[in-house]
Amino acid sequence: xxxxLLKREDLGKLIGSVVGGGGVFVAPTIDARQxxxxxxxxxxxxxxxxxxxxxxxxxYVFPQTEVVADYTIGKDGVDLxxxxxxxxxxxIFGARPCEASSLSALRAVFTWDFIDEFYTKREDKxxxxxxxxxxxxxxxxxxxxxxxxxxxxGSDIYLLETESGDYLAEAVTDKGxxxxxxxxxxxxxxxxxxxxxxxxxxxxxxxxxxxxxxKLSDKGHYEDPVWAxxxxxxxxxxxxxxxxxxxxxFDITDEGTAxxxxxxxxxxxxxxxxFTLHASGHNPRDLQYxxxxxxxxxxFSFYPNKFSSKxxxxxxxxxxxxxxxxxxxxxxxxxxx
Amino acid sequence: MSSYESPVKNNGCACGAPSPYLPVRxxxxxxxxxxxxxxxxxxxxxxxxxxxxxxxxxxxxxxxxFGEAPISVTSAPGRKETFELCIRSAGxxxxxxxxxxxxxxxxxxxxxxxxxxxxEMKGKDLLFVAGGIxxxxxxxxxxxxxxxxxxxxxxxxxxxxxxxxxxxxxxLEEWKDSGVDVRLIIDTAYPGWxxxxxxxxxxxxxxxxxxxxxxxxxxGPPVMYKFVIMSLDKKLLGPEDIFVSLERRxxxxxxxxxxxxxxxxxxxxxxxxxxxxxxxxxxxxx
Numbered sequence: 001x002x003x004x005l006l007k008r009e010d011l012g013k014l015i016g017s018v019v020g021g022g023g024v025f026v027a028p029t030i031d032a033r034q035x036x037x038x039x040x041x042x043x044x045x046x047x048x049x050x051x052x053x054x055x056x057x058x059x060y061v062f063p064q065t066e067v068v069a070d071y072t073i074g075k076d077g078v079d080l081x082x083x084x085x086x087x088x089x090x091x092i093f094g095a096r097p098c099e100a101s102s103l104s105a106l107r108a109v110f111t112w113d114f115i116d117e118f119y120t121k122r123e124d125k126x127x128x129x130x131x132x133x134x135x136x137x138x139x140x141x142x143x144x145x146x147x148x149x150x151x152x153x154g155s156d157i158y159l160l161e162t163e164s165g166d167y168l169a170e171a172v173t174d175k176g177x178x179x180x181x182x183x184x185x186x187x188x189x190x191x192x193x194x195x196x197x198x199x200x201x202x203x204x205x206x207x208x209x210x211x212x213x214x215k216l217s218d219k220g221h222y223e224d225p226v227w228a229x230x231x232x233x234x235x236x237x238x239x240x241x242x243x244x245x246x247x248x249x250f251d252i253t254d255e256g257t258a259x260x261x262x263x264x265x266x267x268x269x270x271x272x273x274x275f276t277l278h279a280s281g282h283n284p285r286d287l288q289y290x291x292x293x294x295x296x297x298x299x300f301s302f303y304p305n306k307f308s309s310k311x312x313x314x315x316x317x318x319x320x321x322x323x324x325x326x327x328x329x330x331x332x333x334x335x336x337x
Numbered sequence: 338m339s340s341y342e343s344p345v346k347n348n349g350c351a352c353g354a355p356s357p358y359l360p361v362r363x364x365x366x367x368x369x370x371x372x373x374x375x376x377x378x379x380x381x382x383x384x385x386x387x388x389x390x391x392x393x394x395x396x397x398x399x400x401x402x403f404g405e406a407p408i409s410v411t412s413a414p415g416r417k418e419t420f421e422l423c424i425r426s427a428g429x430x431x432x433x434x435x436x437x438x439x440x441x442x443x444x445x446x447x448x449x450x451x452x453x454x455x456x457e458m459k460g461k462d463l464l465f466v467a468g469g470i471x472x473x474x475x476x477x478x479x480x481x482x483x484x485x486x487x488x489x490x491x492x493x494x495x496x497x498x499x500x501x502x503x504x505x506x507x508x509l510e511e512w513k514d515s516g517v518d519v520r521l522i523i524d525t526a527y528p529g530w531x532x533x534x535x536x537x538x539x540x541x542x543x544x545x546x547x548x549x550x551x552x553x554x555x556x557g558p559p560v561m562y563k564f565v566i567m568s569l570d571k572k573l574l575g576p577e578d579i580f581v582s583l584e585r586r587x588x589x590x591x592x593x594x595x596x597x598x599x600x601x602x603x604x605x606x607x608x609x610x611x612x613x614x615x616x617x618x619x620x621x622x623x
Contacts, residue, residue, distance in 0.1 A: 068359075080444065083356075114592065116593055252404065258402065265594075285621060
């Protein structure tokens, strides 16, 4: 229940309190004329008139590049030291309900079997405050993948904008309740403020997620010429994977001089031809359509089956960023036939 | 959260603390070049936990500044101080590894993945089919089997491009003496070679295979599997009777980075050893 009120004029106070306490306040802001998630220090930096930020906030729990160890090479040999993960308290403000569902998908990968503390410690320190959408664009398809602007799962605190530009707040998780308690001075009692109407996008006609899942469960679909036909124009730039809130593949590389350097985890993309290239020259996914087919299956079959998590949240980022206008929903539609 | 129960938990791997990405220091006790492109290493890890490996498992071996690569263990399990790797020079890291000598440091993480189930092989005739450097992980298994008791007849079919690429020639003789039916073949005629010439599959029709009591283990380059499996099928060895070990590009070894993923399986954790029946419908396996 949205029983708290966060006044727009108190946002600055909230940011000050988080940042003053040594934390990071990430919110949609303008960078190079685009709306992106970035750390802010002032309320004026925050943008409220946006659909979704161009980047996903996953980079604050799973950085694009992260040092996992340092090494020095000297006369006495090699010294390799693990980096300690000591993340700051991080608040993600202004996430959309669709992308809030992505953290559980990332967590599933980073905690099955071996536990990757570089991820878990960051996520543990992260509070997600989402804001229900009052508008959408033609790339939004959350309702087609069974989410909506009303979805609260994945958010710690769920906000609704009011007619006067304030926020009605609802604590969804214990973490959210603790956050509201800690910042009680800015979360007052709500008193009948009226929330703006949420914009619920229509489900895309012609897409039947059940049918897509059914088709993907039969591995015979691999040989279907539809994959090559629909995805021939893909240039393998990997942009879709970088903006995707659930994509999580990474490379490990050593970067430095001959005497010292860092071992880093860097984002990688299954759309690159070297991603699966063996040292022998053999490549199990040697053509671009096979790489695209893999990513689609990863989202709608492999990961949902393996981890019972959502592979696609319908945020539409991959559609907006694609330089050749390859639209994942067109492929979903084709597979629904 | 995961519906999949991994056969390998953090135990049996020294990579739990402080970070699974931090390798263990090891020392090269001995190294010999054993072919034009392969070098053999005897490695002593500073942490004895790394010696708790099974045939079929692998290590991430590396050098600071060059990175890491997945390398199959080639020694028998149960050793007290060292393990053995055999590394082909194929890129910048493996070339650098080839420049290392006795006493040099090497960084290793592991052992990773699921190895061979020796218990399931007890009482069975075993047919080992190796192509090229597929003999490297196969050697660990053959040595484990020869060191144990209760296995049936043992046959090794091993094919290479040239006799010079054939690895562990002395040991092949020893295995023959221990009762293994060793059959060797090379791809094309070569001066001095008196054995058969052709692909490894051509040796399979002549083998006497006891149906229902034979397990086959196939390790080789990706192109080999399909044809070997077809030949084994004619010998009435089906998906439940064949084990394979898959090669993949790997970076983490921990089931995270995604490079080795085929369909829903992370080869580094759920493999690299699979029963053929587990790969049913996995189109990119070979």
